[in-house]
Amino acid sequence: MLKRRQFISGLAAIGGSYLLSACGGGGADGGDNSSGSAATEAKAHAAASANGTAIPPASSITDSTGAVWTLSGGVVYRNGAKAGNTYNVTLISYYGNTIYSCGTGGQYYAWNGSGWVASLDPRMGGTSAEGTTLPASPYIIDRANDVWTLVNGVVYRNGATVGNTYNVSLVLWYGGKIWLCGTGGQFYVNVDQRNLKAQWLPSSDPRIAAAPAAGMFYGVNGHFDYTYTPAQLVSLVKGMGCTTYRVGCTAQPNQIYAVTKIAQAFQSAGLKLFVLINQGVTDANGRLYANEVAAYLDNMAGAKTIATALAPYGVTMYECGNELTRQDATVVDFSYAGALAVDFNNTNWPIMRGAMRGMIDGVKSIQPTAKCGINFCVADIGAADALWEGMQPDGTSGHQPLRWDITTWHNYAAYGDIFAIGSDGKGPAFDLPTYCKARYGVPFMITEWNTGPEETESFRASYITSQLTEFYAARKTHNIQSVMYYVLDSGNNTYGIMINGTPISQPYNAFTAFTSAHPDN
Incomplete structure (x- = not known):
């Protein structure tokens, strides 16, 4: 017997405006004891009862399979045999091709084909309409x-x-x-x-549409150590219909030199460079920082060096760290969606926070008006909220809140649809950009997106079209400033859209066909 829940009758008691009266509860898990005789199977051809038919007042219900349901002495019968283990049932109803039972306690149960599972009163209509x-x-x-x-x-x-x-x-x-x-x-x-x-x-009110400035919606990722010249990169990015190029950089001189050359070329061409400051929770030797202060100071120094070198060449946007919430030191389990703060490592949290704060402060010390983004993955609103509110994963508060100018996110196919992403890896989905728009009030960027590396060219092409369609439709309501495909060239056809300057035909054609047909305005 399932433990009864009586929240429907309870709601009726606390809410005078609650329209549905409680009808009691009764129903249990259990097997179907029907014998399945030939005569019974013949009833499958009988017409199903009308949607909403109930016993009482009806004497029987015929479902879509032709099975006949009756109620006698508080027990539910299917084709004359007991349907599971039921008692004190006062009502059987038929909605949406499903049989429901309800007993004196007010709890409804739905028949799943072999037993009874707790449910709501079907007359309530299921999930409410958006905006209720x-x-x-x-x-x-x-x-x-x-x-x-x-x-x-x-x-x-x-x-x-x-x-x-x-x-x-x-x-x-x-x-x-x-x-x-x-x-x-x-x-x-x-x-x-x-x-x-x-x-x-x-x-803020999540229903309020927000539109960032136009001109950088289409973007693509690349690397500082490509063999392409800066001029070739400009040509390739323009050929894709993109205006934004995301590239990573550390404070190492060879990386700064390469990214500076790219920045010079992009500034002359009127393109935007979005620089990922590729630092984080470990030092140059790969060791986890000892504490928040050490992480802050080292990351601040590196960010100052990068911003000093790039500021003269029109770089005004930086992403402070790459997937820092998804490091061995920062996430409890990589299978967690990140929707809750407890999904993250409480001990090492201050180190991550210090690294992020250091990068933002380092950039702002050189370029006070520069825009700094913080990057998240999957459904990491648990991490974003805790950082924004100055909280630890264990719920303790009073720490310095982190503020960013751009919310950036990675959304690969394995993570799910970003507009309906699982809240705990398997639970009810939510619209992540809407949440971020209302919570943080800054533009939103999807700085990496793609399907899995194992997919075919035709699948990847179809995915590109479907994702860009979804992103484009939401750009002016969800405050989506840019979506950056990963990646320009991966050296093979796993992620890249070209190899050595030669387009991978199906994905490339899908991408360029979309950008040419859908202007960024």
């Missing part, structure tokens, strides 16, 4: 089938309060997240909808 609000609607159902209500200014999930809320005037379902707004007009977002103690973090 409370109190305009009596409730919101999220993608995890949790029911949210608003009673006397307090927010409830399944009848229990969520954090410490009061004077709430609006609850919003948008982008796969629950948001609230108080009487003062400030919006907040719930960071972990399954956790009743989860924080509500400040944000």
Whole structure:
């Protein structure tokens, strides 16, 4: 027997505007005891009952397979045989080709073909429509089938309060997240909808469209040590219809020299160079820094050296570190999506924070108006939020908040659709750019994107078209400033779009066809 949950009847008790009455609960997991006789199988050709048919008042329900369902003495029968282990059932209903049972406790169960699984009342309609609000609607159902209500200014999930809320005037379902707004007009977002103690973090209204300045939407990644001359790079980037080129650089003289030459050529050609300061949580010998101060000082020195060299040649944008949340020292488990702060290493967190702070401060000391980005992967809003709020992964606060000018993200096919990315690697999805737009209020860049290295040219071409279509459609609503394909030339056809200056035909043609047909304006 499944443990009964009575949140529907509980909601009815706390919310006067709740429209659906509780009907009790009863239902259990269990096997189908039907004998499957020839006569029974013949019933499969009978017409299914109308959607919404219920017992009572009906005496039976015929499902889409022709099986006949009846209710007798509080027990559910399918084709005359007990359907699992049920008792005290007061209602059987048929919605969306699914049989539901409900007992005196108010809990609904759905028949999955072999047993009963807990569910919501099917009359509630499933996941709420995008933009549903409370109190305009009596409730919101999220993608995890949790029911949210608003009673006397307090927010409830399944009848229990969520954090410490009061004077709430609006609850919003948008982008796969629950948001609230108080009487003062400030919006907040719930960071972990399954956790009743989860924080509500400040944000703007996620429904407000935001559009960054045009002129750098299409981009591509490259490397400082290509054999291409700077002039050849300019030609190749322009030929792809791109205006932005992302390249990594450390404070090593040979790298600075190479990137400086590229910057000179790009400045003359009117193209934008987005420089990745390729430093992080380890020193030049690959050793983890001893503490936050050491990480800060060394990264600051390197960033100052890079900015000093590149500032005269029109470089005004820097990405401070590459996938630092996804190092052995910083993530607890690489399979974690990163949606929660606890997904990250609490001990080494200060070192990562110090490295990021050092790079930003190093650039700003040379170029106060330069734009600095911090890079994340997968669904790393847990890391981004903790850095932004000055928190540790263990929840302790009071540390210096980190502020960046650009939110940058990597989105490979294996991570999932960035507009519907898994919140914990397998849970309900959410719109990540919408979340970042509302939380941090700065432009968003996807600085690496591609499918897997094992895919065929035709698959990669199709992926390029579908991704660019999605990115382009969202650029003016989700504050997406640039999307940078990875990579120009990988020396083979695993990631690159060309080899030694020769285009890999299908991916290249797909990319250039899109950029030529969809102007960056």
